[in-house]
Amino acid sequence: MNGQMHQHHAARVEAAIASGQAARSALVASWCRSSRLHHLDPSGHRPSTRLTDAELFYARERIAPLLAAAQGAMDRLYQAVGAAGCCVLLADGEGIPVDRRGTPADDATFQSWGLWTGALWSEEHEGTNGIGTCLVEQRPLTIDRDQHFFTRNTLLSCTAVPIYDHEAALAGVLDVSSCRADRTDAFSNLIALAAGEAARRIEADLFRRAFANARIVLAPSAEGQGGLVAVDADDLVIGATRSARVGLGIAPGRPWQPVPAADLFGADTACDHLAGGQRAVVQRALLRAGGNVSAAAKALGVSRATLHRKLKRFELRAH
Structure with missing residues (x-):
């Protein structure tokens, strides 16, 4: 993405924030949080923050029941969307992907974009994005390309669905992300349906495991x-x-x-x-x-x- 496009996106985000549209637009409200609450700059160039291997290990241990319950649903979801150039991520309640599915040929691309285990995708670190904004708003959503806060993330399309545990508490997020420029609205809708069904399967499995004797x-x-x-x-x-x-x-x-x-x-x-x-x-x-x-x-x-x-x-x- 060239410098002119960087400047255009940053100016668009800042103009929307200044316009007072946050009360009418959930997207602009998220941009406001990114800018005013977390003090992020949409044109910022710093790379994404990532955990160490040890930190990722402990993050995975903290949500071991969710990880175990999610394996089958993640496999099936990836079988449905992987051939279309998408990866599947399971993130914890802090916005940290702790498990993923992806085509090996695309691994280098996704890793360079931070769509990898151990990256920090909370709004606090990455501004408006699928995983982080889903955690804040606790609803299924898609953050498509230039809806992202950071200019460096505007080639991504991310569909995220919240996952609730057996006590009805927010446990994490299931995310399907793509870097393809030809992702259509119709395909995005299909991804949203598939991700939603996979999240419900994970919740059901998590619930059955928690109440195994009932x-x-x-x-x-x-x-x-x-x-x-x-x-x-x-x-x-x-x-x-x-x-x-x-x-x-x-x-x-x-x-x-x-x-x-x-x-x-x-x-x-x-x-x-x-x-x-x-x-x-x-x-x-x-x-x-x-x-x-x-x-x-x-x-x-x-x-x-x-x-x-x-x-x-x-x-x-x-x-």
């Missing part, structure tokens, strides 16, 4: 996304994904308090599905125990009294 049940969810809740052996809902919380009208940011499944779902179809699932679980436990209530209760991890209540509720008999 029953996982589909629940009403926000915007058609699959919400999940975890139900223990005493019929208490002990966890819910962020989309399930939003769908159930529960503030995502509040600590989860166990609640009886019947109280949470009422008499809707989700409750019917839940009850049916429980009845089947109790029946299987009784059959395996040869009708011995004490043995079945032990296998289910509940008290004998609790199991007797469930037998009465589901109209089952011990043989």
Whole structure:
């Protein structure tokens, strides 16, 4: 990019900030944060900041459950977009990519652009960009070419989706980035859909791992996304994904308090599905125990009294 283009982009960013458009434009609001909060210069030439190998190792260790849950979804997403010249990045809550997928032939290009593990992509370090701005705004977004704050990043197109953990807290970002000049709006929309679906798969896997000993049940969810809740052996809902919380009208940011499944779902179809699932679980436990209530209760991890209540509720008999 030549000096004249550098100056044009920097002047455009500074003019937008000065115009007071931040109240009407999320992009300009991000440019304002980059300039006024983080004191960055859009024409700055300093290279991207990167962690040492030791620092990256500890960053990966801090989010080991997320890393483990993301492997399959990242592989599938890369299979869908890699041939089109894109790389896939998983970043932590600090904006640090801790894992990636990319074509080896493109590695040198992506590494030179900082689209690599250990780079710092928070707004504080890189201004407006896919990963950093997604973390701040906590919503799926695309920062395309000259929407980036730094002039040196204006050849990049980055689509980022937030990932929430089993407690509905922001855990990281899934990002698909490209340096191709021929990336079209239609292709960007397809990438956004694929990245969104991959992020939801990661969240579901993370949730199932966190509640490995509970029953996982589909629940009403926000915007058609699959919400999940975890139900223990005493019929208490002990966890819910962020989309399930939003769908159930529960503030995502509040600590989860166990609640009886019947109280949470009422008499809707989700409750019917839940009850049916429980009845089947109790029946299987009784059959395996040869009708011995004490043995079945032990296998289910509940008290004998609790199991007797469930037998009465589901109209089952011990043989």
